[in-house]
Amino acid sequence: MxxxxxxxxxxxxxxxxxxxxxxxxxxxxxxVPQNSMQYMASVQINGKHECGGFLVSEDFVLTAAHCYKNSPMEVVIGTHNLKKVNNNKMRYSVKTCKHPRYDKAESGNDIMLLKLSRKLQLDKKVKPIxxxxxxxxxxxxxxxxxxxxxxxxxxxxxxxxxxxxxxxxxxxxxxxxxxxxxxxxxxxxxxxxxxxxxxxxxxxxxxxxxxxxxxxxxxxxxxxxxxxxxxxxxxxxxxxxxxxxxxxxxxxxx
Structure with a gap:
């Protein structure tokens, strides 16, 4: 029993x-203090924050696979304040790349790469981790x-x-x-x-x-x-x- x-x-x-x-x-x-955690990214749908993410190269962000939605996804990089976003410089459309063995979070492999639509310019506000x-x-x-x-x-x-x-x-x-x-x-x-x-x-x-x-x-x-x-x-x-x-x-x- x-x-x-x-x-x-x-x-x-x-x-x-x-x-x-x-x-x-x-x-x-x-x-978070300004000019720190320059790798942080906001993963968004229709301009609304959905998940976090972080920059790992000039053209890739890493996030969780369960953040995937069957809608166009974007990332915002280069600001700590989501009310202060320069869409021309900070917003990127992405291609989603879920881990091939992902099913659901509690089963593991909850990881996804986001390929940026264009290579970003690294500076004091944007830096991979x-x-x-x-x-x-x-x-x-x-x-x-x-x-x-x-x-x-x-x-x-x-x-x-x-x-x-x-x-x-x-x-x-x-x-x-x-x-x-x-x-x-x-x-x-x-x-x-x-x-x-x-x-x-x-x-x-x-x-x-x-x-x-x-x-x-x-x-x-x-x-x-x-x-x-x-x-x-x-x-x-x-x-x-x-x-x-x-x-x-x-x-x-x-």
Whole structure:
């Protein structure tokens, strides 16, 4: 009987992850200083912010695969304030390149490249971020942050100015136990649990940055509940997809 109850709880948990887990607000954060995080991108549809993303080369942005919509997508790069956008210089149409093995966020491979319609000009306001070359672990004891646009509380109003917050890494075994079951392969857990800091609806696709390097992509939390601490936040592990990313960047297409 107990096994049956645990199985039902786990199935319910997965349902929450699949239907309600995508994230985008920064909880308990603060405004990002000007001329920092120059790699941040706003992924938009019809001029409205949908997801975060981050610049990884002169013509590619990395984001989450679950951010894909069957509508023309654009990215805005070069501003922290979404009310201050020069459409001629900052807005780019994109080609979407989802990971070929992506199905849904809770199954893993929640990562997508966006090929910009034109190569952008790198300057003090626009600069790609370095990607992690190897797996990062909680025992590495590094300082990490997540950033994005969106509301500052569950079901709250969105913000126009980019915000960021510190988040602690969580050991994967601990993360699995807290989530009452298995995690997809190739993920990182950070924030949300044992801290009041984390992400929420809408900041999906933004980077988890540790020591100035992008190590993860915002993937999911549980049930759109951002009243932390409760459940760990889950990110796609960039190091597990580095060969796929580099192959497409080198081809200049996908």
């Amino acid at each position: 107990m096994h049956a109850v645990h199985d039902l709880m786990f199935l319910y948990l997965l349902t929450c992850l699949g239907q309600n887990g995508h994230g985008s607000e920064i909880i308990n954060g603060k405004n 370095q990607l992690a070359r190897k797996e990062i672990k909680a025992k590495d004891n590094v300082k990490c942050q997540v950033a994005g646009w969106g509301s500052t509380e569950t079901s709250g109003k969105t913000v126009d100015v980019l915000r960021w917050v510190d988040v602690p890494l969580i050991d994967l075994n601990v993360c699995k136990r807290k989530l009452k079951g298995k995690l997809p392969k190739g993920v990182i857990c950070a924030g949300g649990s044992d801290t009041k800091n984390g992400f929420c609806q809408g900041d999906s696709g933004g980077p988890l940055v540790c020591n100035g390097t992008a190590v993860g992509v915002v993937s999911f939390n549980i049930n759109r509940d951002c009243k932390y601490p409760n459940w760990p936040n889950v990110y796609t592990d960039i190091s597990k997809h580095l060969s796929w990313i580099k192959k497409n960047l080198n081809k200049k297409q996908c």
